Each structure stands twice: as structure tokens, then as C-alpha cells.
Amino acid sequence: MSTDTAKRHPHDVGGIVFGLLFIGLGVWVILETAGMSRLGSVFPRSIAGAMIVFSTLMVVTRLIRPRGHETPTGGSPRRWGAFIAVMAVWVLLLGLVGFFVTSLIAFLALMLVAQHDPWTPRRAVVLTIAGVVIVGAFQVLFTEALNVPLPTGLLF
Amino acid sequence: MDRLQYLFDALTPFNLLLALAGVVAGTVIGALPGLSATMAVAVLVPITFAMEPASGLIMLGAIYTGAIYGGAFAAILVNTPGTPSAIATTFDGFPMAKRGDGDLAVTLAALASVCGGMVGAVALLLLAPPLARVSLAFGPVEYFWLAMLGLTLIAALSEGDLLKGLIGACFGLLLSMVGVAVVGGDVRFTLGSPYLIGGIEVVSALIGLYCIPVLLDMVGTPEAHLKVSTAPRGFRLKEALGISWRYKFNLLRSSVIGTFVGILPGAGGSIAGLVAYSEARRSSKRSRHFGTGEPEGVMATEAANNATVGGGFIPTLVLGIPGTPPDAVILGALLVQGIRTGSSLFTEQAAISYTFIFGLLIATVLMLPTGLLIGRYAYKSIVTLPKAILVPTIAFMTVIGSYAIQNSAVDVVIMFVLGIVGWVLARYGFKPSPIVLGLVLGQIAEQGFVQGWLIGSATDNRLGMYFGRPISMAIIAFIVLSLFWPLVASRFKIGGKTGGGAPAPDAPRKEKPAHVD
Numbered sequence: 281m282s283t284d285t286a287k288r289h290p291h292d293v294g295g296i297v298f299g300l301l302f303i304g305l306g307v308w309v310i311l312e313t314a315g316m317s318r319l320g321s322v323f324p325r326s327i328a329g330a331m332i333v334f335s336t337l338m339v340v341t342r343l344i345r346p347r348g349h350e351t352p353t354g355g356s357p358r359r360w361g362a363f364i365a366v367m368a369v370w371v372l373l374l375g376l377v378g379f380f381v382t383s384l385i386a387f388l389a390l391m392l393v394a395q396h397d398p399w400t401p402r403r404a405v406v407l408t409i410a411g412v413v414i415v416g417a418f419q420v421l422f423t424e425a426l427n428v429p430l431p432t433g434l435l436f
Numbered sequence: 437m438d439r440l441q442y443l444f445d446a447l448t449p450f451n452l453l454l455a456l457a458g459v460v461a462g463t464v465i466g467a468l469p470g471l472s473a474t475m476a477v478a479v480l481v482p483i484t485f486a487m488e489p490a491s492g493l494i495m496l497g498a499i500y501t502g503a504i505y506g507g508a509f510a511a512i513l514v515n516t517p518g519t520p521s522a523i524a525t526t527f528d529g530f531p532m533a534k535r536g537d538g539d540l541a542v543t544l545a546a547l548a549s550v551c552g553g554m555v556g557a558v559a560l561l562l563l564a565p566p567l568a569r570v571s572l573a574f575g576p577v578e579y580f581w582l583a584m585l586g587l588t589l590i591a592a593l594s595e596g597d598l599l600k601g602l603i604g605a606c607f608g609l610l611l612s613m614v615g616v617a618v619v620g621g622d623v624r625f626t627l628g629s630p631y632l633i634g635g636i637e638v639v640s641a642l643i644g645l646y647c648i649p650v651l652l653d654m655v656g657t658p659e660a661h662l663k664v665s666t667a668p669r670g671f672r673l674k675e676a677l678g679i680s681w682r683y684k685f686n687l688l689r690s691s692v693i694g695t696f697v698g699i700l701p702g703a704g705g706s707i708a709g710l711v712a713y714s715e716a717r718r719s720s721k722r723s724r725h726f727g728t729g730e731p732e733g734v735m736a737t738e739a740a741n742n743a744t745v746g747g748g749f750i751p752t753l754v755l756g757i758p759g760t761p762p763d764a765v766i767l768g769a770l771l772v773q774g775i776r777t778g779s780s781l782f783t784e785q786a787a788i789s790y791t792f793i794f795g796l797l798i799a800t801v802l803m804l805p806t807g808l809l810i811g812r813y814a815y816k817s818i819v820t821l822p823k824a825i826l827v828p829t830i831a832f833m834t835v836i837g838s839y840a841i842q843n844s845a846v847d848v849v850i851m852f853v854l855g856i857v858g859w860v861l862a863r864y865g866f867k868p869s870p871i872v873l874g875l876v877l878g879q880i881a882e883q884g885f886v887q888g889w890l891i892g893s894a895t896d897n898r899l900g901m902y903f904g905r906p907i908s909m910a911i912i913a914f915i916v917l918s919l920f921w922p923l924v925a926s927r928f929k930i931g932g933k934t935g936g937g938a939p940a941p942d943a944p945r946k947e948k949p950a951h952v953d
Contacts, residue, residue: 294864302603320622322889323882324613331606338599355656363655371852375845387828394827396658407824414829418836426486428840
């Protein structure tokens, strides 16, 4: 439901930077294969070689003949940061603290991150209840109906 | 006689319930602008792992076909394609809604989707088994080249830059090599971490690559506050049936276009919809009315995009090369279930494939009543669901889903990390589909490549092994053609704009940087 718009840049700097990074990745893969058997190394070497060739082509063509690139604009870096932070803490702690507790806290935190309009008491109550019901229902569905042993951790 | 038995297997109450639930879930997710059919399938795929393979496949097929259809609601009623495959539906659907014919457009879209879906599914039923027998002639090297063809086509046909698509495909292939090698047994690229020895779990990786970027796009921008232009007042089924009958050739042609576009690896509903729309406009007597609320335009797009569902399953089930992005997710699910695609799927495992195909046909028929009812009674509530509930719900499903595949918290971390990497790369033009396809096809490609290399080394004819076999040479010719097609097309001015260039007077809102179907 985003409404991103795109901004056109005269040079595809991001493409060049990522091209160089992919060349680096290809070189690393080839160096890593030095200690492997011939059977285990032949495919990664070939693909890494292809990646280096494509990336070099991309970097060189963009340097010789600059080509515009559109990057989406209009997002909120603060909200992206908050989303990534909540998700990171959630996925790292779910095994330690417990799936249900971390999920419920993360669900409520992500509600705050995703809500751009002002909160009203009614909306807060309704959405919180909806969050508890959704997390609870899926917990029951996966543990009881699908027999997935979700981690209980220190709490639940 | 066997096939009749498979039809009855598909008609068990449990399978019917799954088909219905899948269609409803898919339609609702597809109706939400910004959420694609690929995401709908990715986020719900773990639920199917506890089921019998045929039942799981029926549910996934139903979700997929429902989501493609659901995209039409938003396209018609709020001028915003619910899924990218409904882009061309906005051209005539929204003008119809503005003049008070939104209900008729929704019903026409439902009929066209059912027609397209049926043609695609029947094509799957009739073409897949004989093609699967042909696939017996394919050796390991041919499978390697087929994987390369799939990757090249997805790089060339998916939106964006060809070189970036090819680099993304290589990146996906490299990701598939993490862990223990399929041939040779070497432990590769684990960065010394014991958690990576098992490799990157394909389904959790593609849940991350397809869902996390969508979530980041959603949280980054304010609520769109979509307004439904005219609430559907009735079904107008009789009138819609009359129009559909009048334009039956358009329906059939668009369905066939959609089926063939679906068969091409990497080309999904959005390309099919635009091609069929363009072709309908070109051949219509009322071509100058296109873009102003012409029912033919809505019918062409909706028939074509739903026909890609059955069409896309043909290369997926026959060769293990996904026809459309959601097929890549479903192929990942098949790998998790331990099902091998190819001829054996239509012989030893015929119960799975035929029950699924009949289930897909049933789900397609179920789209008509469910779609009409959702459009009439629930659409307004769906489209106004706040992000504050959507974002955490989808995030929760990505976490619980990626955990459930192997009961592994490491898979959840990998899902999240790859999702962030995919989001950053997508912002710089490296789209997720080539990466996903590289990851999904990595093992098939490597097995074929290494076996060919072994045989070639043993016979002292490595080059001949890769480039000297007739089927390989034909596939290589297609690869070269797909790589240089944009150059050839521009040199000889073939094609032109597929969109047909007749958007509605109110151009559709662009929801976000184009994602996959």
C-alpha cells in the first residue's frame, strides 16, 4: 500500500557500486574454491566467473555511457529503521524468550511502526484486541492443527 | 478410468474446503493493493506442509488463482491494480466504475478470470503429460541448459535491466551453493558457521525475498486512504454473460495468449495481461473506445492473467522450471515435500499431479461465486484494512511460516536477512525474481553441470558434451535469442509498447515500484 514515487538519477551510481561488490563476491567465491574438490568447485567457479563478467560489463558500460537510474523515493527512513530493529530483535529472541511472548510484543510494536495516522482510543483498543486474537489463533493453528512445536523459551 | 478416480479424489470434502479457503484467502490478499499473488502464495505456503502433497498443491493453486483474480477488484473500483497482473484492468475497469458500471465490470472480470483459468488448467491437463514423456529425452546437461534458459528468460522478461537480472540470477545460484555440495560433498561458503552447513532453506529464503521488501514499502509510506468510486450494487450476471458471449473470441484468444505467456519461464500475469489487452484493442471493431470503459479490455486482461496460472504450471511440473514467479514458490514447496518434477510426476505420482490439476479446475470454478460475493459484500472492508493490522499480520506470518518449515529459528534469521538484502538490491534495480529462480534452480543446474562435466571428462569431449547434443543446441539457441531479443526487436522495430497506450483518462495510481505478480 505504499505510494512510492521514483526519482531519476543521471548516473546509476548504485548499480556501479553493487557491480563492484558483486565482482568482489565473485573473486571471494573463486578464492574459496581453492581448497575444495574438483567436483565441488567446478560449478561455483563457473558461476562466479559469469557473475564477474556480467558485473564488469555493467560497470564498464555505465562508466563509458552513463545511464540513468530510477530509485524509489518517499519512504520514511525512521520507520524503516524501526521496522528492521523490531524484526531483528524478534527473530533473534524468539527461541530464547518464547515464540508467543516475542510475537505478541513484536506485533504490537509493528502496529505502532506501521500506523501513520493519529491514534484514537477506539482504534488502539480494537487493533490491540485484533493483534492478540491473530497471534493466538495462529499459535493454536500451528501447534495444534499443524503439529509445529513452536519454541516456548524462558516464558511462553 | 484412473483420471475419473483422480477427479473424485479432488472432490473430497477436505479438498473442496481447501480449494474454497485458498480462493477466498487469495482473493482477499490479491484485492489488497500492494500485495502480489507471489506474496500471497509465499506467505501461506508453510500451512500446506502438513497436508498430503495433492491437497497442499490444490490449496496453493487456489490461492494463486484467487489472488490473480482478486487484483481486479482494486483495479476496477479504486483505479489501483491489486496485483501487477491487473494493471491493464484499470484502463477500462475504472472508467466503467466511474460511469456506474463497477458491478458489471466486477462480474465481467469474474467470468473472464474463470474462462481464462479453465483454459489454462485444461491446457495443463492436456499438454503436461505428453510433454513430460518428451522430457525423458533430456539428460543432465539438458537440464542444466534448461535451468540457464529459465534464468535468462526471467532476466530478460522481468522488469528492469538485463545485466542486473543476470547478475541477480548468478547471485541466487551462489546462494544455492551454501552448505554441503550436492555433488562432491564439500562444505562450501558457510563462513565457518555450523548453522549454514544445511544450506539456505529455499522456501524461507523466498518468503524473505518476496515479503520483507513489501512490508518495508508499506511501513515507509502513509496510508493511501483508497476510496471506492462506486460500491457494487448487484451482480448483473445475465448482462455480463451476454457480453461475454458476444466477445467469446476475445475471451478465447486472451486465454490462449495467457496460457502461452505463462509457459514462458519468468513471464507472468502482468505481461500476459498487457499483451492480451493490446491484441484485443488491435483486433476490436471498437478499438477507439478502449481506455474509456470498454468491457472487452477488462475481459481480455482478466482472462489472460488467470490463464497464466495453468500455463505456468506446465514447465513447473514437467521440467522443474517455474513458468511464473508464484510457480517458483510452489516449486520450492514441492522440493520441501520431496516431490520430483518430470515424467515420474505423471506416472508413478500421477495421483498427486492429476488430483491437483482437477483441484485447480474446481478452484477456478469456485472463483465465480466467491469473487462475486466478496466484490458485493466484503470488498469495501478489505480495501480499507489499516496498515497497522496488515503489516504486523504479514510479518507474523513470514516469521511463523519460515520457522515451521524445518522447526528452525535459523531459517527465520536467514529469511529476514535475505529479505533486507533483497529490499536494498531491489532499490538499485536488482529484482527479486532472478535471485529466487537462481536459488530454486541451483541444485538442478549444478547436478546437470557437474554430471555433464564428469561424462565429458571421461570421454575426453567436454565441449561436445555441453554444446554438441541436439536438444542442448536448441535450448542454447533459445538462450541466445532471449539474450539478444531486445537488440533484435529494436533493430527491426518489432513489438512496440505492449501496454496498448490507451490508459484510462485517470491514469492508475502507481502503488509501488513494480513487484512480481
